[in-house]
Amino acid sequence: MTSNRRGGGSGVRSLLNRWDQGVFEQVAKRQWPAAEAVLPRLSRGADHGLLWLAAAAGMTAAGGRPARRAAVRGLASLAVASLTVNTLGKRTVRRQRPLLDVVPVVRQLSRQPFTTSFPSGHAASAAASTVGAGLESRRWGAALAPVAWSVAFSRVYTGVHHPGDVLAGMALGAGAAFAVRGVAPTRDQLGPQARPRADAPALARGRGLVVVANSTAGTGAEALSRAQVALPEAEFVVCEPDGKPLAEQFEAAAARARALGVLGGDGTVNAAVAVALRHRLPLAVLPGGTLNHFAADLGIDTVEDTARAVTGGDAAAVDIGRFRPGPDGAPGYFANTLSLGAYPDLVRVREEWAPRIGGPAAGVLAVFHVLRTGQPFEAELNGRRRRLWLLFAGNCGYRGLGLAPVRRHDLADGQLDVRIVHAGRWARTRLLTAALTGSLRRSPVHSAVLLPRLRIDGLTPGAQLAHDGEVVAAPRESLYLDKADDALTVYRPLPVTPADRHLD
Numbered sequence: 001m002t003s004n005r006r007g008g009g010s011g012v013r014s015l016l017n018r019w020d021q022g023v024f025e026q027v028a029k030r031q032w033p034a035a036e037a038v039l040p041r042l043s044r045g046a047d048h049g050l051l052w053l054a055a056a057a058g059m060t061a062a063g064g065r066p067a068r069r070a071a072v073r074g075l076a077s078l079a080v081a082s083l084t085v086n087t088l089g090k091r092t093v094r095r096q097r098p099l100l101d102v103v104p105v106v107r108q109l110s111r112q113p114f115t116t117s118f119p120s121g122h123a124a125s126a127a128a129s130t131v132g133a134g135l136e137s138r139r140w141g142a143a144l145a146p147v148a149w150s151v152a153f154s155r156v157y158t159g160v161h162h163p164g165d166v167l168a169g170m171a172l173g174a175g176a177a178f179a180v181r182g183v184a185p186t187r188d189q190l191g192p193q194a195r196p197r198a199d200a201p202a203l204a205r206g207r208g209l210v211v212v213a214n215s216t217a218g219t220g221a222e223a224l225s226r227a228q229v230a231l232p233e234a235e236f237v238v239c240e241p242d243g244k245p246l247a248e249q250f251e252a253a254a255a256r257a258r259a260l261g262v263l264g265g266d267g268t269v270n271a272a273v274a275v276a277l278r279h280r281l282p283l284a285v286l287p288g289g290t291l292n293h294f295a296a297d298l299g300i301d302t303v304e305d306t307a308r309a310v311t312g313g314d315a316a317a318v319d320i321g322r323f324r325p326g327p328d329g330a331p332g333y334f335a336n337t338l339s340l341g342a343y344p345d346l347v348r349v350r351e352e353w354a355p356r357i358g359g360p361a362a363g364v365l366a367v368f369h370v371l372r373t374g375q376p377f378e379a380e381l382n383g384r385r386r387r388l389w390l391l392f393a394g395n396c397g398y399r400g401l402g403l404a405p406v407r408r409h410d411l412a413d414g415q416l417d418v419r420i421v422h423a424g425r426w427a428r429t430r431l432l433t434a435a436l437t438g439s440l441r442r443s444p445v446h447s448a449v450l451l452p453r454l455r456i457d458g459l460t461p462g463a464q465l466a467h468d469g470e471v472v473a474a475p476r477e478s479l480y481l482d483k484a485d486d487a488l489t490v491y492r493p494l495p496v497t498p499a500d501r502h503l504d
Helices: 002-029 039-045 047-062 065-092 121-136 138-157 163-183 220-230 246-254 266-279 293-297 303-312 343-357 359-373 427-437 498-503
Strands: 209-213 235-238 259-264 283-287 315-324 332-334 337-341 377-381 384-395 416-422 446-451 454-457 464-467 470-473 478-491
Touching: 002 138, 002 163, 039 047, 039 138, 047 065, 047 121, 047 138, 065 121, 065 138, 065 163, 121 138, 121 163, 138 163, 209 220, 209 246, 209 283, 220 235, 220 259, 220 283, 220 303, 235 246, 246 259, 246 266, 259 266, 259 303, 266 283, 266 293, 266 332, 266 478, 283 293, 283 303, 303 478, 315 384, 315 464, 332 464, 337 377, 343 359, 416 478
Parallel strands: 209 235, 209 259, 259 283, 283 478
Antiparallel strands: 315 332, 315 478, 337 384, 337 464, 377 384, 377 454, 384 416, 416 446, 454 478, 464 470
16 A cells, blocks of 8 residues: 555656646747846846845835835745745755756856755745735735736746746745734734724815814825815814914814814824813824824824725724823823833834834844933832833733834723833843843833723932823822723724625
């Protein structure tokens, strides 16, 4: 029986090898108009993943947030595919390269590869980058697909791979993209970031919406022009640097609005939140600042996303964080984060370096910078005295590794995401080591917990409090943090559920 099984296996392998060789020879013998000037150069351009690195850079420069996410996912998939090909594929199956006898000299590469043939690393990289980007953005995946197919075919056309090598490489690359998605789900997998749905008026063409725009914030001028096109009947109030304070502008806008709009970064959004809560108005957030974390976590990438939600009346209720000096003090609000200590500096360094060296490396650099330049402070947390480097409180639970969490999935979970870095003996060394080894969550120097409220007493005199990028003096006696659950109605694009389809 053993002999028969081996014979059957040999027969299948022989059949596959004949098919592989037959297709290879057919490609070599056939004339391909205009291919001689393109495919060899394209094949060389894809060496070491350079073509896909260039494509990711172009996507990042030309597109918005969706393009950047697609570029990052494509590169992550490429890295996994390349690692698998080089450590497992080529060392496990040591297949020889095809003979070049039947391949026209004009097609052959000037420098022939010296590694084994199976699987094709170029095909794996092409598929991984394209499928990875496509899982995040179908538009970018469709744009890259013809290039990926051309690179894969070029490996057979130039005679450096059998067709089977290319097919195996593409399957491996696509598998790497899906493996990355299994670790880091796409937005489509995560579903809606905020719940529950809330009632808000559908404002056709933006009629009844008054938008206060901070055109000096980041990309504000460009976003303002696009918002005026998308919402032609909305009223836009453009704030000037030397004009009235933002709070006054929002108060005046709220008095005549059916819905309040804000165009700017997170600091501008923070000013709008308090006014929208006080007047019980739905809020339309149009991203137009350097950082738009609140908009991104709502699933809003462009002003057009907000415009569709406003005209369709799609909205959700979200939590807002509150802080006050004592249990009966006047509250301040934070839609994103509140922090004490060196956290604002940590975020600034991470945001500055992440586009250049990647998020994990930028996080380590940020930790090192904070530990080198920051100063610890003292405070009592729920009655216990502690010495800390920083304290972070997020409005709802954040996802992401390390001290600088990245995004939220649920903006109505009723929780504060509290993260603390303790000061003490060897604390800097232990924290930096944990950041470098990826074990930060298990480090005794770092604590993370979800709480509905937190009381902070006895802060070091002169301590600074940052909320949504705005810095104020922290109260010296007591600081109370809690949540206003489902307090704010915000326009946001809502996905169509199976129930909605049934009702339609």
